[in-house]
Amino acid sequence: MSILVIAEHDNQHIKSATLNAVTAAKQIGGDIDIVVLGGDCAAAAAEAAKIDGVARVRVIDAAHYKDQLAENAAIILAQMAGTYTHVLVAATAFGKNLGPRVAALLDVAQVSDIVAVKSPDTFVRPIYAGNALATVQSSDPVKLVTVRTAAFDAAPTGGGSAVVENAPQGPDLGVSKLVSRELAVSARPELGNARVVVSGGRALGSADAFHAVVEPLADKLGAAIGASRAAVDAGYVPNDAQVGQTGKAVAPELYIAIGISGAIQHLAGMTESKVIVAINKDPDAPIFQVANYGLVGDLFELVPQLTASL
Amino acid sequence: MKILVPVKRVVDFNVKVRVKADGTGVDLANVKMAMNPFDEIAVEEAVRLREGGLASEVIAVSCGVTAAQDTLRTAMAVGADRAVLVETDAELQPLAVAKLLRAVAEREGVQLVVLGKQAIDDDANQTGQMLSALLGWPQATFASKVVVGDNKVTVTREIDGGLETIELSLPAVVTVDLRLNEPRFASLPNIMKAKKKPLDTLKAEELGVDVAPRLKTLSVAEPPKRAGGVILANVAELVSRLRDEAKVI
Ligand SMILES: Cc1cc2nc3c(=O)[nH]c(=O)nc-3n(C[C@H](O)[C@H](O)[C@H](O)COP(=O)(O)OP(=O)(O)OC[C@H]3O[C@@H](n4cnc5c(N)ncnc54)[C@H](O)[C@@H]3O)c2cc1C
Numbered sequence: 001m002s003i004l005v006i007a008e009h010d011n012q013h014i015k016s017a018t019l020n021a022v023t024a025a026k027q028i029g030g031d032i033d034i035v036v037l038g039g040d041c042a043a044a045a046a047e048a049a050k051i052d053g054v055a056r057v058r059v060i061d062a063a064h065y066k067d068q069l070a071e072n073a074a075i076i077l078a079q080m081a082g083t084y085t086h087v088l089v090a091a092t093a094f095g096k097n098l099g100p101r102v103a104a105l106l107d108v109a110q111v112s113d114i115v116a117v118k119s120p121d122t123f124v125r126p127i128y129a130g131n132a133l134a135t136v137q138s139s140d141p142v143k144l145v146t147v148r149t150a151a152f153d154a155a156p157t158g159g160g161s162a163v164v165e166n167a168p169q170g171p172d173l174g175v176s177k178l179v180s181r182e183l184a185v186s187a188r189p190e191l192g193n194a195r196v197v198v199s200g201g202r203a204l205g206s207a208d209a210f211h212a213v214v215e216p217l218a219d220k221l222g223a224a225i226g227a228s229r230a231a232v233d234a235g236y237v238p239n240d241a242q243v244g245q246t247g248k249a250v251a252p253e254l255y256i257a258i259g260i261s262g263a264i265q266h267l268a269g270m271t272e273s274k275v276i277v278a279i280n281k282d283p284d285a286p287i288f289q290v291a292n293y294g295l296v297g298d299l300f301e302l303v304p305q306l307t308a309s310l
Numbered sequence: 311m312k313i314l315v316p317v318k319r320v321v322d323f324n325v326k327v328r329v330k331a332d333g334t335g336v337d338l339a340n341v342k343m344a345m346n347p348f349d350e351i352a353v354e355e356a357v358r359l360r361e362g363g364l365a366s367e368v369i370a371v372s373c374g375v376t377a378a379q380d381t382l383r384t385a386m387a388v389g390a391d392r393a394v395l396v397e398t399d400a401e402l403q404p405l406a407v408a409k410l411l412r413a414v415a416e417r418e419g420v421q422l423v424v425l426g427k428q429a430i431d432d433d434a435n436q437t438g439q440m441l442s443a444l445l446g447w448p449q450a451t452f453a454s455k456v457v458v459g460d461n462k463v464t465v466t467r468e469i470d471g472g473l474e475t476i477e478l479s480l481p482a483v484v485t486v487d488l489r490l491n492e493p494r495f496a497s498l499p500n501i502m503k504a505k506k507k508p509l510d511t512l513k514a515e516e517l518g519v520d521v522a523p524r525l526k527t528l529s530v531a532e533p534p535k536r537a538g539g540v541i542l543a544n545v546a547e548l549v550s551r552l553r554d555e556a557k558v559i
Contacts, residue, residue: 069476070439071448074448093469097451100404100439109405109524112434122528126329127432132336135528175448175482179464179475191468196558221559229488239454239468239489246348246428254558263403264326271536275556281483283541292539293551310559 001030001120004013004081005054006089006098009036009044011066011282014051017090019154022051024147025088026155026300027117031034031055036168037073039066043162051154054162057076064172068094072102076170078105081142085120091146092192099146108140112265115151115251129245130268148270150251191241194224196254199243202230203280203299210236213300214258217307226250226270228260244269259299262287264297279303311458312367313356313478314420315390316411316441317349319374319381320431322546327387333529345381348426350388354493355456356424357389364458369393369418372412373402387496393507394418398521399515404432406521408440413517415445418477420481422463427452427485442483450478491492 003025008015018034025032032053036045037060039201045059064072081087081102089095091113103110115133116124122137125146143183193199198221200214210231218225227236243250245268255273260266262278262285270276271290277297278291287296295302321327322344327336345353359365372378373396382393396410415423424443428435442449449455450465454473457464466475468487487548496504514521542548552559 070451074359074443079512082460093467096435097439097449100436101443101449103436104405104408104440104443107405109403109526110434110436110438111441123435126531126533128321128336129430129433130533131327132329132450132530133533134530135529136525138525140524173448173478176450176476176478180475181472181474182467201316235473239487240470240472244429245433254556261537267322272531275552276536276539276556277552288539288541290536290539292536292556293548294539294541295545295548302545306548309545 001085002027002158003030003086004054004084005032005034006095007034007036007048007086008039008092008094009038011038012043014044016154016190017092017149019157019203020149020152021090021147022053022155023090023152024157025086026053028086028120030085030129033058035060035077037065037077038068039063048111050160051157051189052160054160057162057164058167059164060167060169062169067178067303069176070098071173071176072170073098074081074101074105077171078102078107079170079232080167081106086143086145087246088145088147091148095146099144103144106144108142108144109138111136111138111143111145113146113148115148126268127156129264130271131264134191148249150249154193158308187216189222189224191224191226191248196221196223196253196280197226197250197252198223198256199226199260200231200236200258201228201260202234204231204236207212207236213246213303219302220307220310227303228266257287258303260287263286264265299305311365311422312418312420313359313365313367314415314418314423315356315368315370315385316423316425317355317370317372317381317385318346318429319343319372320346320429321379323347323430325490329530329532333531335527335530345384346426346429348428348486349488350493351488352424352426353388353390354491355384358491359458362363364400369394369413369420370459371396372396373407373416373514375399382502382509387501388494394510395509395511396517397511400521401523402513402521403523403525404434404436404521405440405524407437409519410442410514410517410521411441412444412524413519423480423483425485427487432444438483438485445481445483447481447483448478449483450476452487453484456484456488456490497502507513530554
């Protein structure tokens with residue numbers, strides 16, 4: 001077996017989601033190559049070479065890959081992918097955008113968002129907002145798989161010494177271009193791999209209250225900030241803080257849900273957390289059915305008390 | 311410019327589905343069905359583009375069983391002009407749907423396809439990207455803003471860490487995210503009117519597409535249940551449990 005992992009990176013650094021995909025690749029077994037496609041991406045390629053268990057880093061470096069838009073990327077990745085038995089990418093916004101496009105060019109199915117590897121051709125993935133787990137088998141010559149990062153540990157990095165080599169470029173199709181990116185800079189850990197996540201819901205009532213109540217607790221715990229869809233829709237926090245079926249799936253050691261009812265779509269993204277704490281004034285809120293520890297009461301009193309006692 | 315809006319009939323988002331006892335799938339007997347919520351947002355966006363004079367016609371399309379006609383009527387009740395059902399009882403996976411949609415997009419000569427980023431049943435998040443690859447068109451996934459210009463479309467996308475705006479040449483495929491718009495409700499008069507709008511039915515075979523599934527579902531199981539927790543009396547007790555029992559702080 002030979003596996004190609006598509007690296008997620010910003011031309012400088014490898015994103016940690018890539019490390020989770022490498023772990024899934026190791027569970028499949030076989031030689032693991034990583035492809036780093038970008039523009040002026042030598043630094044990212046050098047980082048990729050240090051990931052444990054990687055044989056080769058294949059670099060596709062050209063100006064028309066700098067922004068990593070799907071059209072140019074997919075066409076060359078599909079060409080490269082043909083010689084592998086598996087192509088893996090993390091099921092992040094990047095991987096979800098790119099993976100199916102590569103799969104279609106190869107005329108193969110994609111196995112989305114796997115949470116377990118059963119055998120080289122059989123994988124487990126959640127369906128219906130995590131209400132069911134399907135075990136699916138692929139008969140395609142190339143198995144294109146996206147990996148739920150929260151379900152696989154990050155592969156260790158630092159010890160590897162993969163060969164770094166250039167690979168051929170593809171054409172610049174000229175059909176899409178980047179206009180702008182607005183990326184929030186935050187000192188907090190990334191939501192996808194934080195040890196502790198503090199999430200707020202509709203009950204916060206305003207962006208100001210979210211900042212005043214949720215953030216100090218997150219600061220104390222060194223936690224990432226998450227949210228329910230209702231809190232994101234209301235503009236209390238940025239879109240990428242949404243935890244759930246159609247947002248991010250997280251599995252931290254500690255997840256604190258504040259003023260979140262626990263709709264099935266929210267639970268889909270957080271029930272794999274090791275310890276769940278719920279703070280809600282409604283003792284019948286469904287969130288308590290998945291919480292290890294619950295506090296029933298007004299979040300505006302309880303959360304500041306909790307922050308103060310840490 | 312014609313816009314194609316693929317819509318899927320799925321289990322209503324409020325339904326808590328149950329796994330069948332024999333582990334072959336989920337129990338869909340007598341379960342409420344509805345249009346995939348992301349597709350409602352897609353229809354709304356397309357209709358707004360037509361209302362704004364940027365599109366000439368909005369065509370809804372669904373691939374699947376006869377009952378998907380209801381979903382198409384719903385799309386027409388909120389403003390789609392006409393509908394196409396690609397009828398089949400076969401199990402359809404995203405690659406097959408993308409191939410069927412490519413055939414419809416080409417037949418209808420559309421310039422833009424707008425569809426949901428994901429269906430809430432199989433949660434695959436693939437069809438739009440596959441369709442644009444097959445058509446050889448550019449794609450903008452997870453859209454939170456769509457601006458149609460001269461021979462181009464500018465789309466703001468929800469990505470990890472924030473937002474990204476990209477410009478695509480037309481024809482193109484856009485998949486929509488939750489924050490793009492708030493879909494309108496169908497009024498009673500519009501529901502009545504939708505019954506008279508044209509709905510064409512094609513057989514999947516007529517489109518010459520091989521829809522055979524590529525993935526075989528070996529089993530479907532319930533996820534492991536979390537053990538029940540405890541309600542604590544106060545914050546002090548929570549802190550001590552987190553420290554001494556769970557050892558997570
Ligand atoms: C297609 C689709 C996709 C979706 N995807 C997602 C997703 O990915 N993630 C997601 O989260 N949701 C998602 N949803 C939305 C989901 O169905 C719920 O609407 C949402 O999760 C509710 O958010 P909430 O818990 O913050 O709000 P509510 O359900 O309104 O809950 C607020 C809670 O706060 C409590 N409360 C109120 N005041 C206080 C107070 N002072 N102190 C303590 N507690 C208080 C209430 O008791 C209540 O339980 C999706 C929905 C659809 C249709």
